[in-house]
Structure formats: structure tokens, C-alpha cells
Amino acid sequence: MKHSIFLLDDSVNFPDASLAQDEPNGLLAIGGDLSLPRLIEAYRHGIFPWYSEGEPILWWSPDPRCVFPIDDVHISRSMRRELKRKPYQVTINRAFAEVLDGCAAPRAKEPETWILPEMKQAYEQLHQRGFAHSVEVWRDEQLFGGLYGVSMGRFFFGESMFSSAPNASKFALIYLAHYLKEQGFLLLDSQVGNPHLYRMGAVDIPRSEFLNLLNTHIDWPQPKGMWLPKTLSEWQ
Template identity: 45%
Template sequence: MSRKPDPFAIDLTPELIIRAYQAGIFPMAEDASSRDLFWVSPQQRGIIPIDDFHISRSLGRTLRKHSYAVRVDTDFAGVIEGCATSGVDRESTWINAEIRRLYGALFERGIAHTVEVWDGTDLVGGLYGLSLGAAFFGESMFHRKTDCSKIAMAHLLFRLRAGGYRLLDTQFVTDHLKTFGGIEIPREDYEVRLAEAVRHSADFRAIDRQST
């Protein structure tokens, strides 16, 4: 990845984070114990084309048959805790206290969102990200039961398509994201798509009205 260390000792604010995303960069920490953040702008940027994403046959069967409840924006603290906890789906995490503080504030402003997978009263999977204009920036996901992060991602993709989003930024591409059609594009192409997406509006809640 291409790091852009901040040479100035400044306080990070939600407003600064928003401007950074609009400029095509995002913050990360070395690990959960680090107190500092650094800026990242990959030469190759991961995206999932919203108008051409892929749901595998096996995941399609899971989506039709599972008994989990999928909710949005009901437990941000629980989702970011799941993403920040080492476990079966990750050996380490980059989500530190500063990330939790900043994205928690963005959630309170209606900019950060969660997709949550529940088994009764247990949160068993989910993801979170930011919505700016018609762009959605996926940050992290987790699962505590098989396929629950995939269920969350599939729900997000259907939600973004229904809401008129133009860009789903995944930052990087993993084998997991490739199963949904995730690809890498050069930073220059990404910046063009980003500028176009943030100029437009989208509706994260549109699918909820369509299903009632």
C-alpha cells in the first residue's frame, strides 16, 4: 500500500475523515494497540461493480434458506467490536481506539452505516462503512458463524443497487471479495469514478421502503 504519513500533529475530526474519503484516501492504524493513524491511497483500488456484482450459487442457496435476521444501523458498537476482535476470521486487526471514536461519531451523524446478521439475540456477522453521495466505502466485516459476513455483503450490494449508488469502494481486493465480482482498478480510474459518485445522491434506506 502507499502510505502518506501526516507530518503535522493535528487532531483528527469526522470532518477531516469525510474530506479524506472525498479525496480518495483513508486512514488506518498499524494495529489495535497503536495510538496513531496513517493515510492510505493504494495504487490499485478495490471496488465491486454495483451494477454487475456476482452471487455464487452456494451463497444464493444460503440467502434463500438461512434463518438469520439482517438489520441495519442498530448496533454500531457491536459491529465495530466484531471487526476489531481477533478470531476465526482474522489473526489481527488494524481497528484501534481512534478509529472507533471517529467512525462512531460518523455513525451518530448518519454517515457511517452497519449491516448486521443476527441469530436471535446474538450478533453473528456484519460490516460497516461510510456513505457519501452515491459512493459507499466498505471498511471491515466479520463473522462468528459460517457465511454470515457473506450474507451481510450480499445484503449491502442489493441495498446499494436499490438506492442508486454508483461506487462501492472495498479499498483492497481479497479472495472473499472476488467471489462477489471484486476487481482492482488503477488509482487514476478510481479517482474519476469517485468524483462522479460523490457528486450524485443515493438513498441507503430505499430498499426498506420498497419491501413494505
């Protein structure tokens, strides 16, 4: 059954994510703002903003949903050798703004960015309130890659990653998944799949399954202090 695209008002409430469009896949609503209460409400219900410059704010909940089960991040033999070589140091929440800038920078195949100034400001506010976090990859105190996302309950909602040196973003993802597993997390959400994510072990699950998991685990209390700035333990 085809549903209408919902127009948001001043309320921070969203329509049920199961009512999102089949085409374009996952488009649920349009409008509203990027205020802290609205973004928190969106993530709690499996919805995220994604739009380009010149467009209104668009809100999405795709079906299927691309996720990494925490135990299933794939590490190739060549990548295991790289991990043992330890070319990088990996940290959490030591350079959130810099990671955001790295993710927002134009890329060879993607000259335009969806991480617009108002998006950066919104996620910086989420970071300041303890919801958004970054993983940084360093060598000789220089930032070479990283990722950022939103953490609630037993979920980390990955937003974007960048790399300016070989395998730097892979290091960020692998170390984050290892850390989330240690802390009792369930899923690392990647929203929409692509060949790179699938090679790393991401899988598609029905949106209904994803929303059921959210409903069950979104209020799980995260371990105290887990997002304090720190260096992640070496991969064994």
C-alpha cells in the same frame, strides 16, 4: 516518479491522492488526527486511515483500488441455496457499536487489530453524524456477523466485516450490495483486494479511474431516509 510522504498539519486538507507512494502501495501522508472534518475530507478524496498500535496515523490511497461494481457481486450456487433457506435476518444501523466491536475483535490469523479505541470513537462519531453505517446479520436475535463503512454520494466505502457463523459476513455483503443497487449507488469500495473479496466479485480498477468517478459522483444526494434503521428486504 517517486513522491515524498506528506506530513499533515492542523489543516484538514490532503495532498492529491495521485501522489501516494508506489511502495508501500498507497501511503500518502502521516499525522493529523481522526476528527470528523478530516475524515470527511479524506473519504471525499479517496483517502482512508489505516495504522497499527504504536504507529502515527497513516493515510492511504492504493493503486489499483479494489471495488465491487454494484451489479457484479458474485453469488455462487451454494450461496443462492443459502439465501433461499433464509437462515438469517439482515438489518441496517440497528447495532453499529456491536458491529464495530465484532470487527475489532482479534481473529485467529490476525491477533492484532487496526480498529483501535480512537478509531472506534472516530467512526462512532461518523455514525452519529450520518456518514458511517452498519449492516447486521442476526439469528434468533443474536448478532452473528456484519460490516460497517462510510457512505457518501454514490459510494459505500467498506471498512471491515466479521462473522461468527457460516456465511454471515457474505449475507451482509450481498444484502448491502442489493440495497445499494436499489438506491442508485455506483460502487462498493473495498480499498485493497484479497482472495475472498475477488471470489465475491471484487475487481481492481486504476486509482485514476476511481478518483475520476469520485469527483463526478461524490456530491450525489442520497435518497432521504435510506439509512434509517430497518430490516432489509429478502433476497429474491
